[in-house]
Amino acid sequence: MAATTRVFAARMAGLPVFGPDGEPIGRVRDVLAALSPRGRAPRVLGLVLEVAPRRRIFVPMLRVTRIDPTAVTLATGTVNLRRFHQRPNELLVLGQLLDAEVSVLDTGTRAVLVDIALEQTRSRDWQLHKVAVRERTGRLGRKGRTQVLDWDRVAAPAIAELESRPQGVRRLLAVFDTMRAVDVASALHELPVKRRREVAEGLGHDRLAEVVAELPVDDRTDLLAHLADDRAARVLESMDPDDAADLLAEMPEGDKERLLGLMAPEESAPVRRLLEYSADTAGGLMTPAPVVVTPDTTIAEALALARDRDVPIALASLVFVCRPPTATPTGRYLGCAHLQRLLREPPSTLVSGALDTDLASLPPDASLAAVSRYFAAYNLVCGPVLDDQEHLLGAITVDDLLDHLLPADWRESGLPDQERRDADEA
Template sequence: MSTAVDRVYIARLAGTTVFDPLGDAVGRVRDVVVVVRRTGGTPPTAVGLVVEVPGRRRVFMPLTRVTAINPGQVICTGVINLRRFKARQGETLAIAELFERSVKLKEDRSTAYIEDIAMEQDRTKTWRLTKLYVRRAQRRTGVLGFSRRGEALVVDVDQVTGLSVRDKNQGASLVIEAFSDHKPADLAAALMEMTPSRSAEIAAALDDERLADVLEEMPEDEQIILLSTLQSERAADVLEAMDPDDAADLLGDLPATQAAALLELMEPEDARNVEQLLGYEDDSAGGLMTTEPVIVGPETSVATCLALVRKNELPPALASMVFVVRPPLETPTGRYIGLVHIQRLLREPPHDSIGGLVDPAIAPLHPGDHLSVVARRMAAYDILALPVVNDEHRLVGAISIDDVLDHLLPSDWREHMDEDDSAATQADAAQESTAGGGRG
């Protein structure tokens, strides 16, 4: 392997584009997989990269397949295995699990925190962790504990102790900062790759809204595991920040006593919305819907409606339309009037009222309608979301296409998608060079 950079700092490597031998981008580096042994005196080694490929899948790329690391690019060779990355026994993620870990400096036994790690190739072409960029901890004035804003210095890896020991008080700010510009699904995928203890530390450091968004992107079993690491009061706060339908799905998978206790801790209005959804069957329109679509009165202006659907937190499917009702505007609303598509809003004068723009052809669903009815109706209308009204013709919620797909597809559809994509990629690359190591 030839490298234009003899010493590579991992924090700077993160986000670097990975190119194949033909110059086509195949993904971006998200982390480095390292092996840190507790005994034997063997220096820590880097064995591979975690690369995010199209589709937001994070896969393993052995460093034996990396032919060059240059500023702003990594060059690889061979076929990429698109199986989703999962750390093996003894493997550690440098950014996710070693950054902000505390170590002891041998020279004076003082505490320092890791902020970056350098790796270099030795004569055998093995990548070794050689340097740590650390910051000394300073005792706070007047209070117990330490501050992490002390002197910064670079030390050899063999001049510290504690690198292989998990830090009970390890911070999470560097990891959270690394994902600040990423979608919640990216952070969710990263948390699922970490050890349970490390993912719990990062979850504890996230704010309620961000953690709620991350939980919504996880499989149900992973949601339960992460939620169980939180104190009950914090778990209730996070459930309040989730979309009501996602919170109801999560609570529905918990033991009844635990779900009831969390509902008791939630704000009454949030709990009421979730309890309403819990009363429906999972495969019914009521069980699939959210109680928080965009709801407006008939006198609302087109300009106001367009402003409402621009909100970042609104899912794209629900942003494709607004639902028009008589007051009150909270579910269950006053009498349901109809829906207006965003395309219609874009064609109308901004000061016009929306009440005369409803689409009369879209019939609403009933909460008891089965999933099969919902799917057929959505396909027939070729629409991204549908309203759900009760017997009094009051709007109680809306169903989006993503909720329907989540229930129609098998629970392991993501794994099958990875296998199918991997097989296709392997077939396409069969005519190219397949040199380099592998990871079964």
């Protein structure tokens, strides 16, 4: 099959990238182009790839040897793993151009950029050559005609204009819809602040809650402060209580209390309880919504609760057995049942027959170091937090622990930004 010499940018999003020997390198997250004088097609500089662990790097187009409908292949040589940093007069095609408003020059028609084609020239350079635009009709509920035009037939916005006027997000949201929340957060972090806020406005409450929980501290507090109060409160309600508490703890006291007051009482109550504890203690690390059942629950019923797709994998590894009530703080804690043990027992038997009553618990004031030693000693991914009257307050999962053990800027991990020199393209 001959290599493709024209490809639309939106179709490249998420494509796997391989080295010449077939080794996986990462996935395409955006296309970087250089802003050109009015009327001239911008030159494509390269691709922005996402590689493990959630690091975005730049690969010059001269390193790309093949673009197929299902993958991108790079030439031989080492891949520069320096963290991608956008320069002035550079455009992210997916992140900044899609859904931008343009004018068709010969007719004056207002339109929206819905996709942009990359085309390889005779000199083997790549340019933004064709644009797919949809006309604005001005009539509610009616879509305008879509057509593919040469770049020089549209008046595309300059960077300054992109930063000053609203831009649609429909196409970008379609790209993000196929990505995990953690990958969407990584993509948002790389966008300009204005564009990041526009995308946040377009996400639903539940999806935005998932993404905000994965953002670096500065990004998530900025987004929450940008949202209208009612919308911010709905997003907080959709977050896990421990994530919501972590986010609110980073905000000024007045803003925190205002948002808590706008949340539904049943949603704000567990968040308020978590905010009473220091962030570096077991109480501050725990989630108040583990899987809890009474001793007369059957193993089949307990497994059904653990299988709930809304229960994180680590949290589902233990089912806690308590006297009523089962909402935290619960009645007297009786023990826990390990998921593997439940899978080996007859489904019709009671969960009380599979209890581990010897597993130690953590007090809410246990330090971060004590929690770390506890997980290491008992080889757990989840553990109970009890008060001095043996009521279950919540559970700590290993991912919550790692969030606090890693450096504060771990979500922005990567090598320091450095200039991309012309030699990178050699």
